[in-house]
Every structure is written in C-alpha cells, then in structure tokens.
Amino acid sequence: MDLEQFVRALPKAELHLHLAGAVKAQTFRRLARKNNVQLPPFRDIEDLYRYDNLVDFLQIYDLVARSVVDADDFHLIAYEALEHVANAGGRYAEFFFSPQVHQDAGISYETMFSGILKAMDDAEKDFGLVSRLIPAINRELSLDRSFEFLDLVLPFRSEKVIGIGLDYDEEPFPPAPFKPVYDKARKAGMRLTAHAGEGGPAANVRDALDLLHVERIDHGYRVMEDAELVARCIADDIAFTVCPSSTVILTHWRDLTDADHPIRTMLDAGLKLVVDTDDPPMLQTDLAKEYRLLAETMSLDRGTLARLALNSLDAAWLDDSTRRDWRADWSKQIDRLLAEPEEVRAGH
Ligand code: ADE
Ligand code: ZN
Numbered sequence: 001m002d003l004e005q006f007v008r009a010l011p012k013a014e015l016h017l018h019l020a021g022a023v024k025a026q027t028f029r030r031l032a033r034k035n036n037v038q039l040p041p042f043r044d045i046e047d048l049y050r051y052d053n054l055v056d057f058l059q060i061y062d063l064v065a066r067s068v069v070d071a072d073d074f075h076l077i078a079y080e081a082l083e084h085v086a087n088a089g090g091r092y093a094e095f096f097f098s099p100q101v102h103q104d105a106g107i108s109y110e111t112m113f114s115g116i117l118k119a120m121d122d123a124e125k126d127f128g129l130v131s132r133l134i135p136a137i138n139r140e141l142s143l144d145r146s147f148e149f150l151d152l153v154l155p156f157r158s159e160k161v162i163g164i165g166l167d168y169d170e171e172p173f174p175p176a177p178f179k180p181v182y183d184k185a186r187k188a189g190m191r192l193t194a195h196a197g198e199g200g201p202a203a204n205v206r207d208a209l210d211l212l213h214v215e216r217i218d219h220g221y222r223v224m225e226d227a228e229l230v231a232r233c234i235a236d237d238i239a240f241t242v243c244p245s246s247t248v249i250l251t252h253w254r255d256l257t258d259a260d261h262p263i264r265t266m267l268d269a270g271l272k273l274v275v276d277t278d279d280p281p282m283l284q285t286d287l288a289k290e291y292r293l294l295a296e297t298m299s300l301d302r303g304t305l306a307r308l309a310l311n312s313l314d315a316a317w318l319d320d321s322t323r324r325d326w327r328a329d330w331s332k333q334i335d336r337l338l339a340e341p342e343e344v345r346a347g348h
Contacts, residue, residue: 001340001341001343002342002344003292003296004292006302006337006340007289007291007292007295007305008288009333010288010291010309011313011330012287012312013090013274013309014092014094014276014277014312015093015094015241015274015276015312015316016096016274016278017085017096017276017277017278017279017280018061019078019098019116020098021061021279021281022077022080022084022095022280023064023067023080025044025045025046025049026045027076027077028045028048028064029045031068031073031076031077032063035068037063037067039063049284054169054199054250057250057282058168060282061282062101064282065102066105069105069107070115071111071115072115073115074112074114074115074116075119075122076115079122079123081095081280082119082120084280084281085286086123087286088286088287088288088289089288091128091129091130091326091330092130092131092313092316093129093130094132094133094134094162094163095132096136096167097112097133097135098138098167098168099149100138100149109152113156117161132161132163132317134164134193135153135164136164136165136166136167137166137167137181139169139175139178139195140172140173143178143180146178146181147180147181150164150185157189157190163185164190164191164192166178166195166196166212167195169199170197170198170199170200171199171200175196175200175204176207178194179211179212186213191317192214192215193214193215193216193217194212195219196214196220197220197222198221198251200222201225202226202229205217205222205223205233206229209238215238216238216315217233217238217239217241218241219240219246220241220242220266221242221247221251221262222262230269230271233271234269237272238271239311240266240271240274242266242273242276243275243277243283244263244290244293245277245284245290246283247262250278250283256294261298263298264298272314272315273311274308274315275290275291275294276312277290302337302342306334306337309330313326
C-alpha cells in the first residue's frame with residue numbers, strides 16, 4: 001500500500017474546517033451567478049482562490065459567504081463540504097460556520113441552520129459521516145455583536161450544534177475581550193474552542209485557556225514562544241488543531257520542511273496535535289492530502305500518522321462511550337493498515 005492509499009484509508013476526524021472555506025470554486029461561481037453577487041474579474045474561477053496572506057484570503061472568504069443565500073444554498077455547500085471530508089477518509093467532522101457574515105447580508109438564522117442541519121443528516125445517511133456544527137464569532141466585529149450572535153445561536157443548541165469558536169484575524173483582535181461571551185456560552189452548555197496563536201502571540205493561547213476556558217486551541221503555532229506554556233499544555237493534554245497547507249498559504253511559515261516550522265517543533269515538543277484542513281477547496285487540499293503533506297515534508301512514519309489520527313478522535317467532542325467504541329474499531333483498522341507492506345509509487 002502506498003502513502004496515498006494509506007492516508008486515505010486511515011480513519012480520522014476533521015475538527016477544524018470553515019464551511020465558507022469549504023465551497024468548491026465551481027459551486028462558488030454558480031451561487032454567485034444565481035444570487036447576483038458581483039465578483040472581481042477572473043479567467044478561471046479558481047484564480048480567485050489564490051492569495052498571499054490571511055487578510056486577502058478573508059476578503060474572498062466573505063465573498064464566497066455572501067454568495068450563499070437561501071436554505072438550499074446552505075444545504076448544497078454543507079453537503080459538498082461533508083462529502084469532501086468523507087472522500088478523504090474522514091469518519092467524523094466538527095465544522096465551523098460564520099453566521100454573522102450571512103446575517104449582514106440579511107439572511108435569517110433559521111434559513112442558515114435549516115439548510116446546514118439537513119445537509120448534516122443527509123451526509124450521515126449518504127456517506128455515514130457523523131458531523132457537528134460550531135458557529136464561530138467573527139472577532140473583528142464588536143463585543144455587542146458577539147453577544148447578539150450568542151442570543152441568536154443558543155436557541156439552536158442541540159446535539160448537532162455543539163459549541164462555539166472564534167475566528168477571522170486574530171493579530172489585531174486578541175481573545176481576552178470575549179471572556180464574558182464565552183462565560184455565557186459555557187453556562188449554556190456549549191463546548192468551547194478559539195483560534196489563538198495563529199497570528200497573535202503565545203499570550204493569546206494562554207488567555208484563550210485561562211479566560212475563555214477553551215478545551216482546545218485552533219492553530220496555536222506561537223505557543224512555541226513560551227516554553228512554560230508548552231509544558232503546561234502537554235501536562236493538561238490540550239489538543240491543537242493544526243492545518244499544514246493553511247500555514248504555507250496564509251502565514252509566514254511557508255516551508256514545511258524547515259526545522260523551525262511550528263508544526264515540526266510542536267510535534268517534537270510532545271504537544272497533542274490534530275491534523276486538519278481549515279478551508280479545503282480554498283487552500284486546494286483535503287484531509288488525506290494534509291496527512292500526506294506532513295509525512296512527506298517532515299518524514300513522518302506511518303505509526304506517527306496513525307497516532308495523529310487517533311489524536312483526532314481523542315480531541316473530538318464525542319460522548320465517552322461513542323469514543324470508546326470508535327477507538328476500538330479505528331484501532332483494529334489501523335493495525336490492519338500498519339501490517340500492510342509499504343510501497344513507494346513513483347510520483348508519490
Ligand atoms: N476562516 C475564518 N477565519 C479564518 C482563519 N483565521 N484562518 C483560516 N480560515 C479562516
Ligand atoms: Zn481556521
């Protein structure tokens with residue numbers, strides 16, 4: 001079995017994927033046309049999925065989001081996003097979506113949630129992919145807006161709408177001010193995560209843990225600037241959802257083969273990492289490709305890839321008995337995969 005076959009067959013969970021970032025270029029073009037959304041000039045629609053930094057990326061991300069209008073549109077993009085996860089061998093997904101950008105376009109929360117929740121049911125029926133939704137706060141908007149977000153999201157809280165996240169550009173918008181919003185969400189029974197240490201300093205990772213009380217950290221690369229915090233995250237078994245292609249395209253850590261790349265140093269330090277995609281079609285990737293990229297650029301053996309896949313199950317917001325059952329099942333499948341002779345195929 002070659003590496004490509006191995007990473008696709010590996011049972012794994014996707015825990016860091018943004019719905020608007022998971023819209024295929026062709027679907028974006030179709031929805032923009034249908035809903036009369038003006039796009040910048042392009043030759044191939046794929047040209048719009050090229051950017052050099054997070055700020056440029058977020059402009060296109062918002063444009064994609066604004067192309068999604070009715071419940072059928074939300075169903076379509078969520079269904080295709082989950083199909084993409086399943087096709088990469090994902091067995092479970094927790095995914096973010098950014099309701100505020102749609103709200104600003106005049107779309108009701110009922111419209112967004114009805115389309116997305118139906119797609120989650122359909123994906124479970126059609127691909128056996130169980131999924132959970134994490135509405136995420138746009139940290140660039142005001143604190144008032146994030147309280148309003150909570151008032152609109154909490155009525156939809158359910159087994160499927162499982163927690164909240166904090167995304168968009170972290171560097172100018174640190175996590176600390178969102179403490180009261182996170183307190184309220186926690187009291188309402190929401191699970192908690194936040195983007196921290198992607199562009200902002202290690203102190204943001206500490207604040208996300210100490211003030212927001214998040215259970216895991218999205219990205220978190222700059223935790224490596226604080227050795228004491230690293231030691232604490234290891235002791236507390238904090239999971240970091242890291243996204244290799246996203247670092248190459250959206251951060252200044254462009255070279256995964258670099259000995260100083262934070263994913264390399266986080267792994268070597270012994271932090272608990274979960275490999276994820278962030279925005280798969282917008283970053284020209286899928287979950288299997290992210291595992292393969294890490295294996296190829298960081299010379300990870302298959303045992304290490306299997307350990308990373310099991311981390312994704314440990315860090316997932318599943319109930320303990322489901323996790324135990326799935327762990328037994330995944331471990332059996334992984335043992336079988338690891339027992340297969342390794343083949344190297346030209347070009348892979
Ligand atoms: N989508 C929304 N915010 C994002 C971020 N900070 N990084 C990648 N994709 C995002
Ligand atoms: Zn992200």
